[in-house]
Amino acid sequence: xxxxxxxxxxxxxxxxxxxxxxxxxxxxxxxxxxxxxxxxxxxxxxxxxxxxxxxxxxxxxxxxxxxxxxxxxxxxxxxxxxxxxxxxxxxxxxxxxxxxxxxxxxxxxxxxxxxxxxxxxxxxxxxxxxxxxxxxxxxxxxxxxxxxxxxxxxxxxxxxxxxxxxxxxxxxxxxxxxxxxxxxxxxxxxxxxxxxxxxxxxxxxxxxxxxxxxxxxxxxxxxxxxxxxxxxxxxxxxxxxxxxxxxxxxxxxxxxxxxxxxxxxxxxxxxxxxxxxxxxxxxxxxxxxxxxxxxxxxxxxxxxxxxxxxxxxxxxxxxxxxxxxxxxxxxxxxxxxxxxxxxxxxxxxxxxxxx
Ligand code: NAD
Numbered sequence: 569x570x571x572x573x574x575x576x577x578x579x580x581x582x583x584x585x586x587x588x589x590x591x592x593x594x595x596x597x598x599x600x601x602x603x604x605x606x607x608x609x610x611x612x613x614x615x616x617x618x619x620x621x622x623x624x625x626x627x628x629x630x631x632x633x634x635x636x637x638x639x640x641x642x643x644x645x646x647x648x649x650x651x652x653x654x655x656x657x658x659x660x661x662x663x664x665x666x667x668x669x670x671x672x673x674x675x676x677x678x679x680x681x682x683x684x685x686x687x688x689x690x691x692x693x694x695x696x697x698x699x700x701x702x703x704x705x706x707x708x709x710x711x712x713x714x715x716x717x718x719x720x721x722x723x724x725x726x727x728x729x730x731x732x733x734x735x736x737x738x739x740x741x742x743x744x745x746x747x748x749x750x751x752x753x754x755x756x757x758x759x760x761x762x763x764x765x766x767x768x769x770x771x772x773x774x775x776x777x778x779x780x781x782x783x784x785x786x787x788x789x790x791x792x793x794x795x796x797x798x799x800x801x802x803x804x805x806x807x808x809x810x811x812x813x814x815x816x817x818x819x820x821x822x823x824x825x826x827x828x829x830x831x832x833x834x835x836x837x838x839x840x841x842x843x844x845x846x847x848x849x850x851x852x853x854x855x856x857x858x859x860x861x862x863x864x865x866x867x868x869x870x871x872x873x874x875x876x877x878x879x880x881x882x883x884x885x886x887x888x889x890x891x892x893x894x895x896x897x898x899x900x901x902x903x904x905x906x907x908x909x910x911x912x913x914x915x916x917x918x919x920x921x922x923x
């Protein structure tokens with residue numbers, strides 16, 4: 569892999585390789601852009617097949633965070649970290665503390681938090697070595713329920729766009745992944761009267777959703793072809809790709825997974841198929857909104873976090889409006905919103921200020 573060409577492609581600022589033999593830590597911290605503020609983005613633990621896959625994922629996720637934070641109107645840049653290895657095998661206190669020391673070494677250029685396969689206990693170990701971590705139990709806590717609430721709002725905005733009504737009663741939703749976000753989302757949708765199809769890698773979670781939420785279980789491959797109103801990817805990225813796009817029989821794609829489009833052209837393809845794609849980083853931003861109090865040092869207020877997260881409905885509507893106004897697919901409309909803000913703020917930073 570030509571690392572610097574890779575960084576130049578989307579103007580990444582920095583990539584940090586972290587290694588500690590005694591604890592087994594192998595991690596990558598990617599910082600995409602800090603024009604608006606420190607790079608914020610969680611840490612994912614994943615058993616990547618190759619180091620290149622891990623670098624690729626860290627870079628893609630970091631860029632996604634830049635766009636998400638910018639589109640939301642936050643004073644934060646974009647970064648992300650990945651810890652390489654099987655989350656069932658590699659976890660130990662020393663590993664997370666070693667990682668925390670690397671985060672501390674960046675002196676606030678990067679702020680981390682929880683992401684895929686990380687628990688509150690893991691985050692607590694990291695916080696022993698650095699204050700540059702948010703979403704701890706002592707602060708805003710687990711972001712997943714708020715993220716799920718934001719997805720619900722985004723789904724309602726999309727339903728309104730497609731059907732002229734936010735009502736979820738009788739709407740069919742196919743959920744891919746029943747982890748922290750997927751399960752909470754399934755509960756919210758069920759309470760609102762939606763009919764659920766579910767798949768996940770964990771059979772126990774599927775069984776629970778079948779028993780408690782009257783969900784219909786489907787296989788990992790079947791989920792793409794379910795005839796439904798909404799396909800909700802809540803597991804891994806790059807699931808809208810050349811293979812899956814033809815299978816989709818939904819009207820809307822809206823879910824929590826980051827970087828759902830394998831490549832930008834898949835955003836064009838999905839639009840041509842007449843499917844409304846709700847850009848991932850706009851609809852899944854509840855988790856970030858939830859930790860704003862932690863970053864600014866205020867005491868966490870759940871009511872405010874919920875109120876602010878509900879604004880994802882309006883943000884999605886804004887993206888749909890830009891898409892219609894400029895005749896572009898929704899993924900481009902969201903990018904346009906973010907890029908225009910970064911450019912505008914970067915311009916005012918040319919004015920000298922002692923700070
Ligand atoms: P999680 O690890 O708790 O859950 C992921 C679930 O997906 C697991 O149940 C796993 O079995 C399942 N899964 C993995 N691969 C799958 C596949 N190929 N098909 C079907 N299921 C599969 O993660 P999470 O916190 O729920 O996050 C889910 C996604 O949402 C991730 O992409 C994450 O980056 C993104 N996200 C999460 C938050 C948050 O607040 N947790 C916020 C924003 C974005």
